[in-house]
Amino acid sequence: NEGSLWGGRFASGPAPALAALSKSTDVDWRLAPYDIAGSRAHAGVLRDAGLLTTQEHEAMLHALDRLEADVRSGAFVAADSDEDVHGALERGLLERAGDELGGKLRAGRSRNDQIATMGRMYLRDHARSVASGVLSVVEALLEQAAAHPDAPMPGRTHLQHAQPVLLSHHLLAHAWPLVRDLQRLVDWDARASVSPYGSGALAGTSLGLDPNRVAADLGLESACWNSIDGTAARDVYAEFAWVAAMIGVDLSRLSEEIIFWATKEAGFVRLHDSFSTGSSIMPQKKNPDIAELARGKSGRLIGDVTGLLSTLKGLPLAYNRDLQEDKEPVFDAVDTLELLLPAVAGMVGTLTFDTERMAELAPQGFALATDVAEWLVRQGVPFRVAHELAGEAVKAAESRGVELWDLTDEEYASVSEHLTPQVREVLTTAGSLASRDSQGGTAPTAVAAQTEELHRQLTRL
Numbered sequence: 001n002e003g004s005l006w007g008g009r010f011a012s013g014p015a016p017a018l019a020a021l022s023k024s025t026d027v028d029w030r031l032a033p034y035d036i037a038g039s040r041a042h043a044g045v046l047r048d049a050g051l052l053t054t055q056e057h058e059a060m061l062h063a064l065d066r067l068e069a070d071v072r073s074g075a076f077v078a079a080d081s082d083e084d085v086h087g088a089l090e091r092g093l094l095e096r097a098g099d100e101l102g103g104k105l106r107a108g109r110s111r112n113d114q115i116a117t118m119g120r121m122y123l124r125d126h127a128r129s130v131a132s133g134v135l136s137v138v139e140a141l142l143e144q145a146a147a148h149p150d151a152p153m154p155g156r157t158h159l160q161h162a163q164p165v166l167l168s169h170h171l172l173a174h175a176w177p178l179v180r181d182l183q184r185l186v187d188w189d190a191r192a193s194v195s196p197y198g199s200g201a202l203a204g205t206s207l208g209l210d211p212n213r214v215a216a217d218l219g220l221e222s223a224c225w226n227s228i229d230g231t232a233a234r235d236v237y238a239e240f241a242w243v244a245a246m247i248g249v250d251l252s253r254l255s256e257e258i259i260f261w262a263t264k265e266a267g268f269v270r271l272h273d274s275f276s277t278g279s280s281i282m283p284q285k286k287n288p289d290i291a292e293l294a295r296g297k298s299g300r301l302i303g304d305v306t307g308l309l310s311t312l313k314g315l316p317l318a319y320n321r322d323l324q325e326d327k328e329p330v331f332d333a334v335d336t337l338e339l340l341l342p343a344v345a346g347m348v349g350t351l352t353f354d355t356e357r358m359a360e361l362a363p364q365g366f367a368l369a370t371d372v373a374e375w376l377v378r379q380g381v382p383f384r385v386a387h388e389l390a391g392e393a394v395k396a397a398e399s400r401g402v403e404l405w406d407l408t409d410e411e412y413a414s415v416s417e418h419l420t421p422q423v424r425e426v427l428t429t430a431g432s433l434a435s436r437d438s439q440g441g442t443a444p445t446a447v448a449a450q451t452e453e454l455h456r457q458l459t460r461l
C-alpha cells in the first residue's frame with residue numbers, strides 16, 4: 001500500500017470516497033517544515049535510546065535535510081495517494097533514506113502527538129507575526145495621538161455628544177485593547193510552548209524516549225505531563241482563535257468609527273487615496289473599504305473560534321478524527337489577520353483629521369453641562385441639586401436655541417443664585433479638558449502620563 005501509514009490488517013484499500021474525505025494535505029501541507037523538525041528531534045531521541053546507531057542517525061538527518069530542501073523548493077509535493085502531511089513526508093523519507101532506515105523513524109510516535117505539536121509550533125511562529133501586525137496598528141494610533149496632543153473632539157456615549165475629550169485620548173482608547181491583545185498573545189505563548197511529542201497515540205511510549213529532549217529541540221519549554229491531554233486537547237488552539245477574534249473585534253470597533261468619521265455628516269477625517277477605494281459608477285466616491293473589510297472579517301474570525309469550539313464540544317478523550325478539523329479555523333485566523341493588519345495600520349497612519357471641525361463640534365450639544373454641575377459641587381452645592389440646576393440651564397438654552405455659553409449672566413442667575421458669572425470659567429472646551437486631570441482622564445497632562453504608561457507596557461512585552 002504505497003504511501004500509506006497503515007494497511008497490514010486490511011484486506012482492501014480505502015474506497016475512493018473515503019480517501020477523498022480523509023485527505024488533508026491541501027490544508028496541512030504548511031506544517032511540513034514543522035513535521036520535519038519534529039522528525040529530526042525524534043531521530044535524536046531514538047539514537048539516545050539506542051534505537052538508531054550513530055551512522056543511522058546521521059544518514060537519517062541527511063535524508064531529512066534533503067527532504068526539507070525538496071519541500072521548500074517544491075520538488076517534493078503531496079501525491080494524490082497521500083492521506084496527510086505525515087504520510088507524505090514518510091513517503092518522501094523512504095524515497096531518500098531507503099525503506100529499511102526510513103522505516104525506523106516512526107517508532108514511538110504517532111500522528112496524534114505529531115499533529116498536536118506541529119500545530120502549536122506553527123501557531124507560536126505566526127502569533128509573532130500577528131503580534132507585530134497588531135503592534136504596527138498600535139504604533140499608528142500612537143503616532144496619530146502624538147501628532148494631535150491638544151486637539152479636542154466630541155466625546156460620545158450612546159453616539160450622542162457627551163463631554164469633550166482629546167482626540168489623542170480617544171485614539172489611545174483604541175490602542176489599549178490592542179495592547180492587551182499583545183499581552184494575551186504573550187501569556188498564551190507560555191501555554192502553547194508545552195510539547196505533546198512523546199505522547200504517542202494517547203498513552204506515551206515504551207521505548208525510553210525523552211520527551212523533554214524533543215521539546216527542547218523544537219524550541220518548546222517542556223513536555224506535557226499527560227499523554228491523553230497532550231493528544232486530545234485543543235484549548236491552546238481555541239485560545240489562539242479567541243485572541244484572534246478579539247483582535248478582529250477591536251479592529252472592527254476602530255473601523256466602525258473611522259467609517260463614521262469619514263462621512264460627510266461627521267467630516268472628522270479624510271482617508272489617504274492609497275488606503276481608500278473608488279466606485280465603478282459614481283466618479284466622486286472615496287470609500288473606506290479597508291475599514292469595512294476589517295469589520296467584515298471580524299465576523300469571519302468569530303466564526304473561526306466558534307467553529308473550532310463546536311468541533312471540540314462533544315469529543316471524548318483521547319484523539320478523534322474530528323480533530324483534523326482543528327486546523328482550518330486557526331489557519332484562516334492567521335491568514336486573515338496577516339492580510340488585514342498591515343492594511344489597517346496603513347489606513348490609520350495616513351488619516352488626516354479635520355481638527356478645526358472636531359474642535360468646533362466638541363462643546364456643542366450642551367457637552368459642558370457636566371462641567372457646570374461639577375463647578376457647582378466645588379461651590380458646595382450637593383450633586384443632586386447641581387445636576388438639576390445644570391439641567392435647567394440646558395433647558396433654558398435649548399428653548400432659546402443656543403448653547404450654554406450663550407446664556408446671559410441674568411439667565412444663569414434666574415436659574416439659581418449659585419450660578420454666578422464665575423461659572424464661565426468652565427464653559428470652554430479647554431477648561432473642561434484641563435479639569436479632568438486625574439489618572440486616566442482626558443486632560444492633556446493625564447494623556448501625557450497615559451502615553452508614557454502605554455509605552456512602558458509595550459516595552460515590557
Ligand code: ARG
Pocket residue numbers: 024028084111112115319321323324325
Ligand atoms: N491528519 C490528522 C489530523 O490532522 C492526524 C492523523 C491522525 N489520524 C489517525 N487516524 N489517528 O488530526
